[in-house]
């Protein structure tokens with residue numbers, strides 16, 4: 001439909017609304033509630049897409065989302081890896097509060113300098129998640145793709161999602177069918193990103209007449225790094241200014257862009273693109289060997305900026321001015337209250353969110369009020385990081401390293417690469433921020449890493465097999481995601 005015809009039909013719609021004494025259901029306030037699509041990428045770096053400065057990867061559709069919506073430059077994941085950030089999105093609560101502070105099931109390092117707090121087997125069942133209040137408000141809900149918040153009773157369709165389509169709790173060993181868990185409709189050689197998009201399209205088609213919430217959680221661009229051969233070939237001879245020329249990774253990123261293009265075309269075809277809010281976000285920073293983290297320090301697994309600063313785009317033509325850029329620091333716990341406010345949905349009783357609704361920023365109608373952002377990562381990551389915590393307050397960030405209790409502070413405005421520690425030159429600021437971080441940990445009941453009496457430097461990285469709790473059966477392929 002052309003813009004002129006669209007404008008005309010909107011005008012006719014408004015006219016009908018104004019003159020009709022008995023509004024039909026299609027004209028009730030319900031019909032105006034936006035559909036919400038949350039596109040969640042796995043391990044995508046801050047600058048993996050063109051809208052954030054990448055000139056090697058081709059991401060025209062995602063760039064267009066930014067051009068037609070709002071792009072955040074200080075958006076954060078609440079954690080530097082998968083499960084805790086995913087939990088924070090779905091609950092609106094800090095990982096330190098839900099207890100999911102590490103990828104599940106985590107790791108056991110019996111000789112490390114510190115003993116890590118025990119993890120739950122999944123996002124605790126008493127945690128309320130987004131689809132519940134949305135369903136109560138009349139939304140159809142679906143989880144498509146990666147979950148990583150527990151198997152069995154912890155899976156999305158048992159947690160309030162109306163339907164789910166994916167590979168269970170964990171990730172795939174291959175991006176090409178056959179997978180270790182059969183996927184309905186998949187034939188050998190099918191690409192996983194495309195299959196998820198197929199499922200999302202079917203969900204959108206089926207729910208075109210009711211408001212819907214689609215949690216679209218791509219397995220890309222997490223390992224295994226695999227892409228369709230024709231896309232890989234198309235990167236031959238293309239200039240990567242980083243010098244890596246990792247065509248497979250680039251093609252994997254572009255594979256997502258092509259899927260997003262299909263979803264946007266579907267929305268437009270159904271006349272839903274104006275009143276659908278589309279979020280684009282990544283669950284943690286990129287792996288530095290392949291991803292572009294925008295010049296920020298380090299990557300996945302660390303709470304240096306490279307591990308937690310994320311691309312965040314929201315397109316919602318009904319309410320967002322095209323081409324907006326927002327510098328206010330925001331975090332993944334904010335999505336829950338934002339989405340509820342967008343949907344006009346009341347929260348479920350007994351649930352409290354740690355987040356702040358971003359609607360004033362999205363609409364350009366005002367600022368948000370929040371004293372600080374916090375991170376609590378009392379764990380060892382696969383990338384080699386040791387237990388750490390952080391607070392960001394204005395341009396200032398303090399990082400606490402739990403193994404030796406030392407702190408560092410950085411001014412992110414003047415030193416976004418976190419290269420110059422100012423803790424010794426500004427000890428008062430360091431002390432105040434450290435106290436605020438510790439007080440926050442107390443307030444959310446954060447579980448701490450503690451000194452390990454068995455610490456053995458030579459064997460510190462040696463792992464022991466996990467002892468699973470009885471409610472999660474690791475021999476069950478559906479639960480374990482194998």
Ligand SMILES: [Ca+2]
Pocket residue numbers: 042043081082222283284
């Ligand atoms: Ca991840």
